[in-house]
Amino acid sequence: MSGSSSIKIKSLIRTLNRWSGEIGWWPGNTDEVMIGAILTQQTRWENVDRALGNLKKRGLNSFDAILTADIQDIEDAIRCTGFFRVKAKRLKSLALYVKDAYGSIGGMSDIPTGQLRSGLLNVPGIGEETADSILCYGFFRTSFVIDAYTDRMVRCIGITENRQELKHLFEMNLPKDNHVYRQTHAHIVEYAKKFCAKKRCSDCILVSSNE
DNA sequence: GACCAGGTCCTTG
DNA sequence: CAAGGACATGGT
Numbered sequence: 001m002s003g004s005s006s007i008k009i010k011s012l013i014r015t016l017n018r019w020s021g022e023i024g025w026w027p028g029n030t031d032e033v034m035i036g037a038i039l040t041q042q043t044r045w046e047n048v049d050r051a052l053g054n055l056k057k058r059g060l061n062s063f064d065a066i067l068t069a070d071i072q073d074i075e076d077a078i079r080c081t082g083f084f085r086v087k088a089k090r091l092k093s094l095a096l097y098v099k100d101a102y103g104s105i106g107g108m109s110d111i112p113t114g115q116l117r118s119g120l121l122n123v124p125g126i127g128e129e130t131a132d133s134i135l136c137y138g139f140f141r142t143s144f145v146i147d148a149y150t151d152r153m154v155r156c157i158g159i160t161e162n163r164q165e166l167k168h169l170f171e172m173n174l175p176k177d178n179h180v181y182r183q184t185h186a187h188i189v190e191y192a193k194k195f196c197a198k199k200r201c202s203d204c205i206l207v208s209s210n211e
Numbered sequence: 212g213a214c215c216a217g218g219t220c221c222t223t224g
Numbered sequence: 225c226a227a228g229g230a231c232a233t234g235g236t
Contacts, residue, residue, distance in 0.1 A: 041218040047234065048217090082233040086219085127219050147217050189217060 005159045009173045012157060012206050016187040019205065025186040026137040028052075030105050031062045033138035037130045038090050039081045051078040063105060067095040090125030097123045113141040128163065136185070140178045144170040145185045149192035156196065157206050 054077035120131040135143040
């Protein structure tokens with residue numbers, strides 16, 4: 001689609017970079033990133049962080065541990081993230097999948113990104129956003145994350161609102177560099193939290209000119 | 212008390 | 225295929 005979309009995306013990326021500095025987003029080992037990716041579904045990160053602490057206290061902050069853990073213990077640890085019963089099941093499903101398909105998290109490191117992604121999407125409870133978060137933040141791949149904040153933000157710069165097209169647009173216009181992918185996504189979230197209400201952005205500096 | 216939060220799945224029209 | 229509901233706790 002039009003070069004005009006690419007131009008807007010490029011402008012957006014540049015503006016966000018200027019607007020915000022380095023963001024140390026989503027640290028932790030791969031297990032914790034993957035667990036966090038599920039826990040943060042429709043949930044504030046502060047609650048996820050607490051749940052991760054609870055899991056760690058119980059020694060449940062790894063998929064080896066989750067695999068054999070009592071589902072009730074997992075639920076208790078993650079209660080503060082909401083939807084705790086579904087999320088506990090999703091953690092179990094993912095643990096089982098990792099074990100069956102790759103043996104361990106380590107066994108996933110040499111698998112091509114596309115293959116990892118389609119495998120993850122087959123795990124119940126893992127959709128596009130969760131899969132991309134895992135790939136980008138857990139495995140350092142260049143798979144761009146589109147989330148609710150991205151939806152809000154693009155609404156005010158006048159480009160496609162289709163998530164798949166958006167993902168493609170970002171990936172076409174960003175350098176193939178995981179660090180850049182992380183920073184750009186983090187910038188979008190931080191910016192949108194501040195300025196993009198559900199309806200429309202206030203004080204929007206994203207794209208200077210319309211059309 | 213209403214409304215929202217870094218989704219996903221299932222059911223309906 | 226779009227729209228609506230379910231899942232649930234915690235903060236403003």
